[in-house]
Amino acid sequence: MEYSPRDIEKKWKTHWKEHEVYKVVNGGERPKYYVLDMFPYPSGAGLHVGHPLGYIASDIFSRFKRMKGFNVLHPMGFDAFGLPAEQYAIETGIHPAVSTAENVVRYRQQLSNLGFSYDWSREVNTSEPEYYRWTQWIFLQLFDHYYDKEADKALPVAPLAERFAQEGNARVQAVCDDDTPTISAGEWNAMQESEQALFLLKYRLTFPEESFVNWCPALRAVLSNDEVKDGVSERGGHPVERKRMKQWSMRITAYADRLLQGLDAIEWPESLKDQQRNWIGRSQGASVKFQLEQDAATFIEVFTTRLDTIFGATFMVLAPEHELVARLTTPAQQAEIETYIHWTAARTEVERMSEVKRVTGAFTGSYCINPFNGEKVPVYIADYVLAGYGTGAVMAVPSGDQRDWNFARHFQLPVVSILDAQKNIEEAADPTKEGRYINSGFINGLSYTEAMPKLTAWLEEKGIGRAKVQYRMRNAIFSRQRYWGEPVPVYWKNGVPYPLDASELPLLLPAVDKYLPTDTGEPPLGRAEGWKYQGLYDYEWSTMPGWAGSSWYWYRYMDPHNEKVFASKEAVDYWQDVDLYVGGSEHAVGHLLYSRFWNHFLHDMGLVPQREYAKKLINQGMIQGIIEYLMLQKDKVNGYSRFVCAGIAAEEQQAGTEFAKIPIHIDYVKEYGMPGSYVNLDSIRQFIEWRPEYGEAIFECSQGIYHKGKFTPKKDVSDSYLLTFSEVGKMSKSKYNVINPDDVIDRYGADCFRMYEMFLGPVEDAKPWSTKGIDGVSKFLRRFWSLFFTEQGAIALSDAAPTKEEMKALHAAIKKVSDDIGRFSFNTCVSAFMVAVNELKRLDCRNKAVLEQMVRLLAPFAPFTAEELWRHLGGAGSVHHAEYPTHDEVWLVEDVINYPISVNGKMRVTEKFPASAQAPELEKAVLELESVKKWIEGKEVRKVIVVPGRMINLVVG
């Protein structure tokens, strides 16, 4: 019988669906196990070959666990709010809900083609009101709570307000805005209701605040860092500036310590935990106030982790946005400072960060006083100091900090040595903590550990500073000036935000005439006519960011259709948490940190049982694609755009001509994925049809020039051979290099696709997509199949007792595959299957007992093929409900071991000895071997190392 994956897969896909083979119920005898995938954004390009890598791995693991007797929850859904659908809506006028729904249908189709064991009845979609009403509900809870440091958890705001009325806020230990004033009960009670409401915002876990954004006046839009290149918008090339804007924020910093501590309790990759630790960036230090020379009542506050270096602070640097800059600027420095601020406003934070070599800054003309030695310190501004971090001011110690040192050298500021162990500070900064202090007032002669307590004590005694823990993590901005996101369930009355009542949820996205900002630059929701709370008050016009809906979705899968709560207590108590989470490491400090934050909060509320929601996490590597570009000369030639061959571009670049890389759809590229990929005349015409703005462009390669429909050859040729510029990178719709799994599945079948993606290498490694080698996996499946059938197509199996060799091949495979699934090494599982089949083929094995076990073993990897063979074997029910095989060591015991024999660590010969032989007899036997004598002749055998069962090494000399 011929192996026909197409028929088999169609048949079982339908059968599984009709018989609800993957239906999961909450509860039962079996222990629970929850395997979660990071759900996809359903983009218009469809599922690409990179998505399934992690999904296949988690599906294999889920099926394995299920066959091992667990009640496995393995759901799938869609993270369906996002920018691409909105961009598409802007271009076409089609409502994002419509295009998103279409994309979801396609994704679901593609996913079920791959044979995943999802219980589709639990699907979630973050953009549906039934889902996002609970996202809004959690937002309301955050709004209604503050972080109490004494309780070390979130508590309701209402009792806090009562406490203010009783005793003011002086004794309240809560996380709040830095600028929160101390007020008495009298002051609180004297406030109007709206003033009280504004005051409480300083405590709430979500609150509106002014923060900096990338504002593009021409597009009247806020852009992400991604969308800004070289200070201009990626789309259209318009200038972008940093602008303050009122945005909703999440007080994630309240949870900084708990987010750090929680990492110790979870089995996540160490590298990913490190990324989170670095992002949170807890640092212990001190804040110090520097008095202004001109105004003794005003201070510049700095944070430092090296208070011990304060005597070496020879200047001060403020962020250009610092609030004191205007006051500090002297008339003489006015012009210079303004020019610098203007220049810096056009730079994104990413640019400000990545420029290391060039020193920029400007002197304000003013001085402040170093409180430790009373010396005058000049105040500069420079954009390497970021306004959003700490106090936005740095005390510069050039002898100990390289960046400060560079700045000092550039502006010819003094560099004062502070430790006798500092070396060569004329050449570079030396950040050492060794040695004894010099030039350092009352700590002269002390060591670091001796000096620190004295400094801190002095600081607090004089009231000019205090020990402080600082985090580099900032509160998370929670607003997007976009349409396609969850509406924030808040309305505004007299400049004060009021939450909706939970009973008023969901607050539905209103219809708008266009998906663009309003003429006055307000977000698209500002266009919704008559969209007012009780017909009177404007709703919040910004929407929630992409990470809102994904910060709690694993709970919704537990109880997806509940209309009363986000998930019932019974469901949450049963499933508890995620046992295995699979997803990309690119989410390390975004989704994976925010979701932990929300989970800690939900845990504080007593709504979920576990502080950390995912016990174990494995990263899946990115499957990269090749991005193909055409090289476009930046300046037009005689008024025409000019594209040239990559080779020509490289030469002309040497001569100073500038080129831009224009991505081209990979379908138009000949020999895509090969080193010599190129475009011919057909490709050029396709490209022009696709990008009509280049209709009159010149296309030049060594073969000739194409212009306005005519090809003028340089040689005796009839076609263009314009080399593209190829680059390995992300598979992305915007790079036009998305490869769908559909074609591959159509040709080879889903089982083959699944096993091939696993066979590519370790699941966590990144790799470029290629179908080189897929034939090997395809051949394996056909060979596996052929073990069951005669060439005439009849099933031909024997009921005889299996031979020892057959049992050995089987049990070796069971052992290897089970072990390797356990350590998520799926590529070696596939190898093990191949080894087993090669061996069974060699043995001409037709034994039913052996092959039946092999079918079970293969079921998690090739679910369709295994199901078909299982039924041919007369198996009852689905193979996916059968028990997974376990191996028996008895079959793996060797009688004879082929020992490698090394001389001085180099392997020379091998020799067989009985497995029972002990070290002394082995040593004796080895020295008598003819094959060994050659290597030890005339030399003294100093030592013989015998590792029974493994190897023998002779040390001679």
Next chain:
RNA sequence: GCCGAAGUGGCGGAAUGGUAGACGCGCACGACUCAAAAUCGUGUACCAAUGGUGUGUGGGUUCGAGUCCCACCUUCGGUACCA
């Protein structure tokens, strides 16, 4: 700059400190065939070849290092110059 990961045949990759290159692709040869495809079999790290050299480079630990330690180079990913 900082943080993280990775460097092994022509290619994807394998290898609890113990026979480097499993398994697969590709390639070569052979069988079957009129022929091709498919299938099956054999071989396939390199070299000056009874031997020697080989896991990015240079050191080190060890009887023994792809694996452990130190320094460096390259590539990829992340990034908020975090004081």
